[in-house]
Amino acid sequence: MSAQSAAASTTPDHYDVVVVGAGFAGMYMLHRLRGLGFTARVYEQGSGVGGTWYWNRYPGARCDVESMQYSYSFSEELQQQWTWTERYAPQPEILQYANHVADRFDLRRDIQFDTRVARAVFDERGNIWSVTTSDGKTVTARFVVLATGCLSNARKPDIKGLDRFTGKIYHTGHWPHEPVDFTGQRVGVIGTGSSGIQSVPVIAEQARHVTVFQRTAQFSIPARNAELTDEERNWFRANYPEVRRFAREEAKNGIYTEIPDRGALDDGDNERRAKFEARWQRGGLTFMSAYNNLALDKAANDTAANFVRGKIAEIVKDSATAKLLTPISYPIGTKRICIDTDYFATFNRPNVTLVDIKTNPIEEITETAVRSGGEDYELDALVLATGFDAMTGSVAKIDISGRGGQTLNQKWAEGPRTYLGLMTSGFPNLFVITGPGSPSVLSNMIVSIEQHVDWISDCLAYMRANALEMMEAERAAEDKWVAHVNEVASATLYPQADSWYMGANIPGKPRIFMPYIGGVGPYRQICNEVAAKGYEGFVMAGAEQKRKVAMS
Ligand code: FAD
Ligand code: NAP
Numbered sequence: 001m002s003a004q005s006a007a008a009s010t011t012p013d014h015y016d017v018v019v020v021g022a023g024f025a026g027m028y029m030l031h032r033l034r035g036l037g038f039t040a041r042v043y044e045q046g047s048g049v050g051g052t053w054y055w056n057r058y059p060g061a062r063c064d065v066e067s068m069q070y071s072y073s074f075s076e077e078l079q080q081q082w083t084w085t086e087r088y089a090p091q092p093e094i095l096q097y098a099n100h101v102a103d104r105f106d107l108r109r110d111i112q113f114d115t116r117v118a119r120a121v122f123d124e125r126g127n128i129w130s131v132t133t134s135d136g137k138t139v140t141a142r143f144v145v146l147a148t149g150c151l152s153n154a155r156k157p158d159i160k161g162l163d164r165f166t167g168k169i170y171h172t173g174h175w176p177h178e179p180v181d182f183t184g185q186r187v188g189v190i191g192t193g194s195s196g197i198q199s200v201p202v203i204a205e206q207a208r209h210v211t212v213f214q215r216t217a218q219f220s221i222p223a224r225n226a227e228l229t230d231e232e233r234n235w236f237r238a239n240y241p242e243v244r245r246f247a248r249e250e251a252k253n254g255i256y257t258e259i260p261d262r263g264a265l266d267d268g269d270n271e272r273r274a275k276f277e278a279r280w281q282r283g284g285l286t287f288m289s290a291y292n293n294l295a296l297d298k299a300a301n302d303t304a305a306n307f308v309r310g311k312i313a314e315i316v317k318d319s320a321t322a323k324l325l326t327p328i329s330y331p332i333g334t335k336r337i338c339i340d341t342d343y344f345a346t347f348n349r350p351n352v353t354l355v356d357i358k359t360n361p362i363e364e365i366t367e368t369a370v371r372s373g374g375e376d377y378e379l380d381a382l383v384l385a386t387g388f389d390a391m392t393g394s395v396a397k398i399d400i401s402g403r404g405g406q407t408l409n410q411k412w413a414e415g416p417r418t419y420l421g422l423m424t425s426g427f428p429n430l431f432v433i434t435g436p437g438s439p440s441v442l443s444n445m446i447v448s449i450e451q452h453v454d455w456i457s458d459c460l461a462y463m464r465a466n467a468l469e470m471m472e473a474e475r476a477a478e479d480k481w482v483a484h485v486n487e488v489a490s491a492t493l494y495p496q497a498d499s500w501y502m503g504a505n506i507p508g509k510p511r512i513f514m515p516y517i518g519g520v521g522p523y524r525q526i527c528n529e530v531a532a533k534g535y536e537g538f539v540m541a542g543a544e545q546k547r548k549v550a551m552s
Helices: 003-008 024-035 076-081 091-104 194-206 230-249 269-282 285-289 298-315 319-325 445-465 475-490 520-532
Strands: 014-020 040-043 117-123 128-133 138-146 168-171 186-190 209-214 220-222 338-340 352-356 362-365 369-372 375-378 381-384 399-401 430-432 468-473 538-542
Touching: 014 024, 014 117, 024 040, 024 091, 024 445, 076 230, 186 194, 194 209, 194 338, 194 381, 209 369, 220 269, 230 445, 230 520, 269 285, 269 298, 298 319, 319 352, 445 468, 445 520, 468 475
Parallel strands: 014 040, 014 138, 117 399, 138 430, 168 381, 186 209, 186 381, 209 352, 220 338
Antiparallel strands: 117 128, 128 138, 362 369, 369 375, 468 538
């Protein structure tokens, strides 16, 4: 892309870049593209910005990475001026923040809402994508950036009779915009992942009765949410340069916290218990940072898992319920750990019942009830907290056609394959933000989003400066990266769980550990080195002649 082409491409139907999605990734991508003078169009199927925080409006929804860290770092003024009210901001406040960012950086004029990208076809002769949207229009773009989200394709379970249910059915990932009032109702909740665990205590406060249908018990750590004090906010504001640097470069998961220097078995029982207790009292995701080998060594992991199991037994008064709520089938942390407010204690309430659908799977849903173990649980409303077709689900819903007419779904039939999680061979000029093969969902996602957006932006600027118009991952580099991603994952305990990281929640989805577990710091370094070596492992070409950029 040349500087001239950027200037000339102002006709309504051609853009330098089409961005799909207006969550935190798409919004920042647009901001960077604008800053570099590229023309860009963002399509968003929802009616507003915010992505996850636009769709997930269920009771109790809030972030589980602390707000002072789960926020953009690209604008010093923004991070100094925005005021988070709680340690973990509730969904409405995060959505308000997304809207504030859209207004502050005047993003909306280049975002087309209520418009789904249905199809994208690459024209090899012109190195141009044709992008067709749900309003029937087709535009062209040199580049397409998929900012479609890893947890954006809400999954309705295949349960017999679900459509027969005459009460209201809600999915946590597709919650109505108007307030939902459960007062006086018998509410069923299917699913006990993070969404179920956040929503059950809040629904139980309002509903007449809540029946929780649990297939797999989950490990959950108390959030210890509280209002942020001025002192806490000011500490972060004053220390942001170091907090953000640490999150980007040193923390494996993009979160500022102490890095443990020892393994769980290096301490004696009392010392270890005291450390876990301190983390439990502090609350939050950093519980898993108590020791450096909890994700690697089963015996070490067992010490943390047993600590949490002991807490469940202490909190839940009915021993049979406590036993059912105790996770036993996978190592702690290998399914995304949950962060809750009073989840386990909620089962001490007289209006909450736990139903074990592992032993007695749901047989069917009738007009008025969920039937399990031959018993009908009569309900007025049903909440599906059943999760997402994660990481690849929203990409797969777009009909993407690359070189030789190969579709992305064909290419990824056996599981996603990418180079650095950023591009996939056979699909030139198509970038994914926080795609499979990148740290993505294993991290504070905003750290990973900013890193990807910055890398892509720098890359596009480099291409323009060098009169290049085509970029594609090399097959060999991709194969090597996929092998590396798998190798790193198989050295951990993660593949031992039937998690959405593995695609295990979607019947028929290939079982592959999708994110890159090497850590955000090392990953960033790899990406930077690739760029510094003239985008090693990528083929780049200009308009006139295909030329391979020097690879060393
Ligand atoms: P999204 O926010 O998912 O945005 C993608 C957008 O793309 C969506 O608005 C979608 O409508 C749109 N889109 C998709 N396909 C198309 C299409 N074909 N055409 C047009 N538009 C399309 N991460 C953390 O790090 N910390 C947290 O505390 C945290 N909490 C979470 C809580 C919940 C309830 C969920 C579901 C996820 C949470 N996550 C958290 C992960 C969260 O998804 C990311 O942090 C982040 O918001 C992702 O931003 P994104 O822009 O990449 O994707
Ligand atoms: P999830 O973790 O995939 O949990 C889905 C739940 O539904 C699981 O308990 C699952 O059981 C159950 N389920 C799925 N299909 C079912 C079926 N057919 N029958 C019965 N039960 C079924 O989804 P989620 O809770 O929406 O969370 C997804 C991710 O989003 C989280 O891991 C996290 O990354 C993010 N999130 C974060 C927060 C936060 O705290 N900030 C809140 C919500 C979501 P099995 O375990 O047996 O499959």
